[in-house]
Amino acid sequence: MVASRFAGIPPTIFAEMSGLAVRTGSLNLGQGFPDEDGPAAVLEAARQALLDGANQYAPGLGVPALRAAVAAHQHRHYGLDPDPDREVVITTGATEGVAAALLGLVEPGDEVVVLEPYYDSYLAMIQVAGGVRVPVTLRWPDFRLDVDALRAAVTPRTRLILLNSPHNPTGAVLDADELAAVAAVAIEHDLVVVTDEVYEHLVFDAPHVPLATLPGMAERTLTLSSLGKSYSLTGWKIGWATGPARLVEAVVAAKQWLTFTSGAPLQPAAAVALTDVAGFPRQLADSLRIRRDLLCDGLTALGLPTRRPEGTYFALSDVRHLGWDDGLAFCRALPERAGVVAIPAQVFHDDTEAGRHLVRWAFCKRTEVLEEALGRLAGADLAR
Numbered sequence: 001m002v003a004s005r006f007a008g009i010p011p012t013i014f015a016e017m018s019g020l021a022v023r024t025g026s027l028n029l030g031q032g033f034p035d036e037d038g039p040a041a042v043l044e045a046a047r048q049a050l051l052d053g054a055n056q057y058a059p060g061l062g063v064p065a066l067r068a069a070v071a072a073h074q075h076r077h078y079g080l081d082p083d084p085d086r087e088v089v090i091t092t093g094a095t096e097g098v099a100a101a102l103l104g105l106v107e108p109g110d111e112v113v114v115l116e117p118y119y120d121s122y123l124a125m126i127q128v129a130g131g132v133r134v135p136v137t138l139r140w141p142d143f144r145l146d147v148d149a150l151r152a153a154v155t156p157r158t159r160l161i162l163l164n165s166p167h168n169p170t171g172a173v174l175d176a177d178e179l180a181a182v183a184a185v186a187i188e189h190d191l192v193v194v195t196d197e198v199y200e201h202l203v204f205d206a207p208h209v210p211l212a213t214l215p216g217m218a219e220r221t222l223t224l225s226s227l228g229k230s231y232s233l234t235g236w237k238i239g240w241a242t243g244p245a246r247l248v249e250a251v252v253a254a255k256q257w258l259t260f261t262s263g264a265p266l267q268p269a270a271a272v273a274l275t276d277v278a279g280f281p282r283q284l285a286d287s288l289r290i291r292r293d294l295l296c297d298g299l300t301a302l303g304l305p306t307r308r309p310e311g312t313y314f315a316l317s318d319v320r321h322l323g324w325d326d327g328l329a330f331c332r333a334l335p336e337r338a339g340v341v342a343i344p345a346q347v348f349h350d351d352t353e354a355g356r357h358l359v360r361w362a363f364c365k366r367t368e369v370l371e372e373a374l375g376r377l378a379g380a381d382l383a384r
Helices: 013-024 040-051 064-078 093-105 120-128 147-153 176-189 245-255 266-276 280-301 327-338 367-378
Strands: 088-091 111-116 132-137 158-164 192-196 221-226 239-242 314-318 358-362
Touching (some): 013 327, 064 266, 093 158, 093 192, 120 158, 158 176, 176 192, 239 245
Parallel strands (some): 192 221
Antiparallel strands (some): 314 358
């Protein structure tokens, strides 16, 4: 029997579609994990940490070397100066960071404004925390923030804004005007903003600007990120939260009862990544840009208009041109028809009609995998 706090939350779509990929032997362009590991020096640092005895509980806040590396990363890239002893906490991936932030900050009945389509853990954890989600929809094909809709979404019950940029699944990167509008709303209504910035370094056509760098926002912004996306180490689940001590304390208040601590031998290696291999994310982004263009051009040529994302490693296509009005039905049929798996975007919406015709593809795969997938799609009957 499942507790009522999880009522109405469907199983994650990634389990269904990845299971379908395994059963059918399909190429998995659904779940966003790379098919190549991150830097060898970081893997070696993890191996050495294991041998050196870093195998017991790490401090609840995270090992000092990694907290210092995260603080230095924030300063080097963005000019932010979090205190590594009071304003940084290491989390078990950004997913735990989101969960702990919501559990630590949201009271039952509080409203949480969130951009949709949203990463599915947002929906689950807002509900588990007793909050009420209030979506603001980014719409095909441009996925720009509707500032009037954002303002209208805020009520006296609003507790915080949960922001994701670079944005999964659309690949949109909020521009200066959009970020300024979010900041203005937050300041006017005295709101906290939790920002999920896990794709911060995977941008192609627009710079990533953390909301915390805008005037008046450092004191009200909790920034989340992780090693997984930027260093192709998604299975490590090493993330972090930075921001004012009072907001970090709220994360710690929840985290201590979730995992208490995170991957002890992986934390020193994560510090090596952020300090000694700091150039890897830029190299990865350059490679992903080439793969993005390969996939987007290939899908469009097959009759699937595809938006070229400014960031992340996901692209959305419109399946209506092939006669499909339901992306979920398309994705469930695709493995048998073409031996390829994608993710239906409608499951990331409250406004399902806004995403019903969209499917998400991951291009964080080797070039030969993407070429094989496009070849399979080209040889299949994709029409409804």
